[in-house]
Amino acid sequence: METSMSGTDGGEERRGRARFAGLHLTLAARLKAYLFTGILVTAPISITLYLAWLVVDGVDNLVDSLLPAPYHPDQLLPFTLPGLGLLLLLIFLILVGMVSAGVVGNLLVRLGEALVGRMPVLRGIYSAVKQVFETVLAQKSDAFREVVLVEFPRPGAWAIAFVTGGTKGDLQQALGGGDWVNVFVPTTPNPTSGYLMFVPRDQVKPLAMSVEDGLKMVVSGGLVGPEEATIKAP
Incomplete structure (x- = not known):
């Protein structure tokens, strides 16, 4: 009778261990799936925001290096405003486009292109870069369409x-x-x-x-x- 009771207790113990092991494996599989799902959800947006921040920070540093020290945005404002350099660059490009659309601006652009065209190495680089930007920005052809x-x-x-x-x-x-x-x-x-x-x-x-x-x-x-x-x- 005691042997029978001992065998029953041993069987229940083994079944309990098996259920615990199955629960442990199931929990580990779920945690692994949740981990991969979290990476899949957060990685793209995190990398995108990081690259955007690198671009904004790089442009801000470039603008700061071009401006005189007394005119740095950090000196004029009591706080740091990320992206202000990018905004200033956009305003500068818009102003350049407005000036270039006029007669005097168009004449200056042609004069600059004529000077670059006389330089043996730079004229090839300038021509290639200008053609690429005209194709992509002005959409003059079906490139990459x-x-x-x-x-x-x-x-x-x-x-x-x-x-x-x-x-x-x-x-x-x-x-x-x-x-x-x-x-x-x-x-x-x-x-x-x-x-x-x-x-x-x-x-x-x-x-x-x-x-x-x-x-x-x-x-x-x-x-x-x-x-x-x-x-x-x-």
């Missing part, structure tokens, strides 16, 4: 690319004429580097996703993308 698929780096393998314009001039003639497009194939996870390719228009597959969705997919390595990827008819 379309996401496509191109065969890269070998036939049968496809990569996300962005159409930057139509191939024209000597390049089009060297390629035998026809309808060609300039495409930029970015690298992952850094989309600022990549490859410039010239592809026949009928060999690219336009996608319905936006440029923002395409960049998200490139940066995340395919982890983040549109829910429905639709291919347009060529």
Whole structure:
């Protein structure tokens, strides 16, 4: 009788330990899931705010270094106001744009461009930078307005690319004429580097996703993308 009671107590003890172990594993799994969820929620906004703060702080320091010491915002105000340097920079750029739109301002801009154009190295850099900014800000072309698929780096393998314009001039003639497009194939996870390719228009597959969705997919390595990827008819 005592042996039976001892066996029963031992079985209950083992079952109790098993339930405790199962509860412990369940609690650990839940805490791990909560941890990853917290990181997923807070990391993007934290990194975004941190980068924004770096930009604002960098611009404030730049403006402070350009202004004379008596005219620093910290000297004029009894407290520190973050972002005041960025506001002053925006006002300065607006004033420059207003002056450049006039006759005298336009003449000064042309005179400055003529002087830079006579410098062997600087004229190439200035021309390239100006063309990029005119393309992006003035929206004079369809640069980075379309996401496509191109065969890269070998036939049968496809990569996300962005159409930057139509191939024209000597390049089009060297390629035998026809309808060609300039495409930029970015690298992952850094989309600022990549490859410039010239592809026949009928060999690219336009996608319905936006440029923002395409960049998200490139940066995340395919982890983040549109829910429905639709291919347009060529």
